Amino acid sequence: MTLSGDNLMRVKRSNRSALLYALHQNGAMSRKRLSQTMGLTPAAITKITADMLSEGLIRESGALPTASAGRREILLEIHPDSRCALGVLINLRKATLSAVRMNGTSVFLEELAIPAQADADKTTELLCARLMALTEEHELPPEQILGVGVAVRGILTPDCRSVADSFGALAQKDYPLCDRIEALTGYHAVLENNVRALFAAQRFFDREGSDGPQFFLRCEYGIGAAMTIDGQIQHGSTQQCAEIGHIPVIRRGGKLCSCGKTGCLETVASPAAIAEAAADALSERDTPILWRAHRAAPDKPMDVEDVLTAAAGGDAGAGRIVDEAVIALAGALKSVVYLLDPNRIVLYGRMFDHPYFLSRLLGEMQEGMDGSHAVALEKSRYNRTLDRSAAALLAVRDCFDRGGM
C-alpha cells in the first residue's frame, strides 16, 4: 500500500505514463479519445501531448475521417524510432545482446556463448564492451538510448538490483549486476528475472492492459513461470513467485535439482530431465525406436526431441517417460488453476512445438477438472522468439512507467 502523497511531478509522470500505455495498447488515438480513455480534461491532454510531441516521443499519424465539416481529429501514436533500448539476457551458457525500438522491432541481436559458472565481473565486462561496440556499429545516438534492460536466470535481491543466485549462469552470488552494467555502459539499467522478462515481452507484443490473472510457463533449461494479478507481474515476498519448477513431486529418492533439493518438478518434466531419463532407460527391449535412432547417430547426445519423436512413433518406453513428465507438469498446472483462477495459461518452450507433447499435456489437463475450471491453455504465439527482445523491452517498459521522463 502506498502511503505517500502525490506531488506535481509525480502526477505529471503518472499521466504521461498512462498516455504512453494507452497509445501502446490501442495504437493511434485522437486527443479526444485519449481524454475519454484517461479521464483527463481536453486541456490537460493538449498540454501533455504538446510536451511529448516536442520531445519526439509521440508523433501525429493522420486524421480520423469526419462526416461533417467540423475539425478533423488528428491521431497520435508513439514514435517507434524516437528512442531505442539495449538488452542483456544471461542464461545458462548463453547470453543475448539486443537493441529494440519503442515498438519492439529489433535493431540488432547477437548471441554469445559463455561458460557455465561464468566469472561475473569478467562476463559483465565482456558483454558490456560488445554491447557498446554494437551500438556504435549500428550508429545509435547515445541521447536516444533509454537504458539497458537486463534479464538473468535465477533469483534477484529484493531491490531488483543484484542477482542473488543465477543457478550456475554466473559463479558469484549476490552480484550487483545493475550497478556494474551502469558503471560500464553509462546507461540506466533495470534488472528482471529471465522468465518474468519473457512474460513481460509476451504482454508487450500482445498489447495487454490490466485484466484477469494470467500464468506463463516456460520449459527450456528448467521449468520457470511468471504470473500476473491485476495486470502486474508478481515477484512474491522473496522474489520467488511462481517457481513451480521446484514444487516437490517425488517424495523420496528423487533426483538432485539445480536448486539443491531433490524430487522437484524440474527433475521429472523439464526437457533435460526427459532426455536424461530416456538416456538412462535406453535399451533395445524397452525403448526400441529410440534405440534404433540412437544406433544411427551414436555420438549425438540424447535430446528431448528424440524422445518425443520416439514416443509419438509408438515407443512404449519413451512414451512412459513422457507420460510421467506430462502428468507431473499437468498436476502442477492444475494447482495453479485452482489457486489463481487465471483466464489463460501461456506455454513457452521447444517442447510445446512438438504436437505429441502438447496434445498429451492438453489432454491430461482435462483429467479431474470440472467445466467451471476450463482455462485456456495455449502455446505462445511468439514461442522461442521472445528471448531476442525480452531484455531490451524491460528498458522500454521502464520508459513507459516513468512517462518517458
Ligand SMILES: [Zn+2]
Ligand atoms: Zn528444485
